[in-house]
Amino acid sequence: MVAPASPPAARRGPLGGLASHPSLRVLEHDLLVFRRGWHSYMLSGLSQPFLYLISMGIGLGLYVNRNGGAPDGVPYLNYVAPALLVTQAMMAASFESAWPIMSKFVWEKTYLAALNTPLGATNLLVGDLMWISFRAVLLSVLFFAAILALGAVSSPLAVLSIPVAVLTAMAFAAPIMAFTATQKTDQPFNVLFRFGITPLFLFSGTFFPIDRLPLFLQPLAWATPLYHGVSLARGLSLGRVEPLADLVHLAVLGAFAATGLVAGRITFRRRLAL
Amino acid sequence: MGPPSEPPAALVRCTRAHGQYHPGVPANATPLDSLIYARGLTKRFGSFTAVDGVDFDVAPGEAFGFLGPNGAGKTSTMRMIGTVSPVSAGTLTVFGLEPAHDGARIRSRLGVVPQADTLDRDLSVLENLLIYGRYFDLSWGEARRRAVELLEFVQLTERSNDQVEPLSGGMKRRLVIARALINEPSLLLLDEPTTGLDPQARHLVWDRLYRLKQRGVTLCLTTHYMDEAEQLCDRLVVMDKARIVAEGSPRQLIERYVTREVLELRFRRDEGETDDSAHLVGQLEGLAERFEQLPDRTLVYTSDGEATAAAAFERGLRPTGVLVRRGSLEDVFLRLTGRSLVE
Numbered sequence: 183m184v185a186p187a188s189p190p191a192a193r194r195g196p197l198g199g200l201a202s203h204p205s206l207r208v209l210e211h212d213l214l215v216f217r218r219g220w221h222s223y224m225l226s227g228l229s230q231p232f233l234y235l236i237s238m239g240i241g242l243g244l245y246v247n248r249n250g251g252a253p254d255g256v257p258y259l260n261y262v263a264p265a266l267l268v269t270q271a272m273m274a275a276s277f278e279s280a281w282p283i284m285s286k287f288v289w290e291k292t293y294l295a296a297l298n299t300p301l302g303a304t305n306l307l308v309g310d311l312m313w314i315s316f317r318a319v320l321l322s323v324l325f326f327a328a329i330l331a332l333g334a335v336s337s338p339l340a341v342l343s344i345p346v347a348v349l350t351a352m353a354f355a356a357p358i359m360a361f362t363a364t365q366k367t368d369q370p371f372n373v374l375f376r377f378g379i380t381p382l383f384l385f386s387g388t389f390f391p392i393d394r395l396p397l398f399l400q401p402l403a404w405a406t407p408l409y410h411g412v413s414l415a416r417g418l419s420l421g422r423v424e425p426l427a428d429l430v431h432l433a434v435l436g437a438f439a440a441t442g443l444v445a446g447r448i449t450f451r452r453r454l455a456l
Numbered sequence: 457m458g459p460p461s462e463p464p465a466a467l468v469r470c471t472r473a474h475g476q477y478h479p480g481v482p483a484n485a486t487p488l489d490s491l492i493y494a495r496g497l498t499k500r501f502g503s504f505t506a507v508d509g510v511d512f513d514v515a516p517g518e519a520f521g522f523l524g525p526n527g528a529g530k531t532s533t534m535r536m537i538g539t540v541s542p543v544s545a546g547t548l549t550v551f552g553l554e555p556a557h558d559g560a561r562i563r564s565r566l567g568v569v570p571q572a573d574t575l576d577r578d579l580s581v582l583e584n585l586l587i588y589g590r591y592f593d594l595s596w597g598e599a600r601r602r603a604v605e606l607l608e609f610v611q612l613t614e615r616s617n618d619q620v621e622p623l624s625g626g627m628k629r630r631l632v633i634a635r636a637l638i639n640e641p642s643l644l645l646l647d648e649p650t651t652g653l654d655p656q657a658r659h660l661v662w663d664r665l666y667r668l669k670q671r672g673v674t675l676c677l678t679t680h681y682m683d684e685a686e687q688l689c690d691r692l693v694v695m696d697k698a699r700i701v702a703e704g705s706p707r708q709l710i711e712r713y714v715t716r717e718v719l720e721l722r723f724r725r726d727e728g729e730t731d732d733s734a735h736l737v738g739q740l741e742g743l744a745e746r747f748e749q750l751p752d753r754t755l756v757y758t759s760d761g762e763a764t765a766a767a768a769f770e771r772g773l774r775p776t777g778v779l780v781r782r783g784s785l786e787d788v789f790l791r792l793t794g795r796s797l798v799e
């Protein structure tokens with residue numbers, strides 16, 4: 183009735199089989215869904231960070247600049263913009279790895295349908311992590327364009343803060359996805375956001391350096407990936423490269439993402455093999 | 457048998473079923489000539505055993521059924537065959553492969569219609585099929601070609617671009633069946649394919665499954681409905697409380713466990729009268745070898761219903777309703793477990 187499909191090997195392009203990796207099929211699913219709702223997603227994803235950029239960077243900036251400016255005398259907008267670039271990616275990715283992933287386990291059960299195909303639990307994890315990262319790229323590029331338009335960029339290196347934002351998003355998304363796979367309801371997410379994500383947003387050096395924090399809180403900020411993402415992106419966009427410190431920042435972000443991925447592999451498999 | 461909406465029939469047992477099951481598995485069956493091969497297959501959830509050491513084989517081209525009441529372990533068995541649920545103990549091979557090692561390879565040749573619809577409500581009818589084709593690594597073009605053909609096959613072409621949610625239960629079920637066929641599986645697993653459908657929708661599904669079988673697709677299905685099992689299955693096992701209690705073709709099972717005919721007698725229950733079953737059976741004693749007292753009627757198992765009815769009249773019994781029918785799988789189940797299939 184139907185001609186046999188060409189074997190996967192025959193369709194391998196220059197990417198050598200990578201393009202037919204099963205995890206990419208999950209990404210395609212999400213893109214198919216996204217085709218319908220992308221406008222509202224982008225709008226809601228960007229409106230809040232823009233508000234912060236305007237109110238803090240420009241509004242609060244007027245006051246800060248009049249009183250000597252941000253540390254090192256840079257305009258406050260230039261100081262806060264790269265941090266907001268990173269935090270908006272982090273906030274969006276954290277949200278995406280909580281409720282929508284829970285839905286795929288519990289409410290819509292999208293994962294259960296996919297498991298009756300050659301896809302496995304790890305493909306679902308990797309595919310959806312790629313999807314969340316992909317949206318972090320989209321949002322970050324747009325947000326960066328806005329920063330450029332406001333003239334809040336001090337160095338060509340600033341463009342590198344986009345990949346930093348995406349890496350920070352992954353450093354949050356992977357562990358939260360791993361956590362989501364262990365939960366039956368979305369109750370814990372409220373706690374996670376109220377007492378985890380939101381305080382991080384405020385106290386990880388986004389709006390002021392962490393050395394202004396009470397002494398006992400500083401090591402805490404140091405231990406979170408957001409601080410490292412913000413520091414790295416800010417340094418790059420102000421044109422200050424400190425190889426050693428920047429490598430540490432990268433390593434911490436990478437470690438969070440990798441640990442989350444390893445943990446997620448375990449929790450996804452456990453959750454989906456009943 | 458009444459419609460599925462019939463209130464639960466609490467049964468009063470009058471006769472013990474002495475039927476002892478001797479596994480009817482061909483002695484020479486091997487994992488290689490069976491599409492599905494199970495020996496001592498067991499599923500445990502914690503300390504609870506949902507499937508308790510079952511043996512069965514499914515041969516290529518066969519339509520094989522699991523018949524049993526709620527909680528019998530049908531879905532648990534199907535999920536192990538579908539490689540989405542790890543086997544707790546025993547042996548299971550599908551296409552001669554082991555689920556634990558070759559899950560993805562097995563699934564690539566399998567079509568699955570799960571008990572609960574898992575359609576994607578964020579996608580259109582057509583997109584549901586397309587993305588499934590992609591999951592099976594079809595090119596977009598090939599996925600589209602097959603999707604269009606399959607929507608035709610299940611009579612959903614007009615709904616191609618609609619969202620899934622407004623579809624009726626029967627349409628959704630057909631869409632799930634179409635989706636399960638996108639990879640042209642040689643083995644189709646159907647977990648209660650027609651539960652909740654109206655008679656017309658059921659017949660459409662039956663017809664499509666029959667056509668698939670004609671094309672050589674092996675069917676493995678579960679059902680609560682004896683008519684479905686009789687319609688579709690070449691061979692079936694009756695499951696009850698995690699075990700297989702009988703195996704055979706519908707005809708064999710009926711011959712083995714029940715009489716050719718069943719006489720159904722209804723009596724008017726006078727006011728104030730509570731339970732007259734013992735009295736009734738006393739009056740019927742000797743007319744046939746076995747009786748089953750249901751709340752609303754008495755079943756008399758006999759080779760000649762008419763003659764037995766006449767004999768009952770001679771004894772002065774005056775039933776308000778008399779029905780003679782052929783023995784059915786429902787009677788087999790009643791005989792083996794003392795309970796009715798649809799609870």
Ligand SMILES: Nc1ncnc2c1ncn2[C@@H]1O[C@H](COP(=O)(O)OP(=O)(O)OP(=O)(O)O)[C@@H](O)[C@H]1O
Nearest residue numbers: 456501506524525526527528529530531532533571
């Ligand atoms: N994930 C699970 N965890 C714990 N117990 C389970 C799980 N899945 C099934 N069970 C139990 O295993 C038993 C068999 O369930 P199963 O779904 O296999 O029955 P079934 O024959 O398909 O019933 P139904 O006709 O209602 O679909 C039931 O008692 C059920 O509660």
Ligand SMILES: [Mg+2]
Nearest residue numbers: 530531532571
């Ligand atoms: Mg079931």
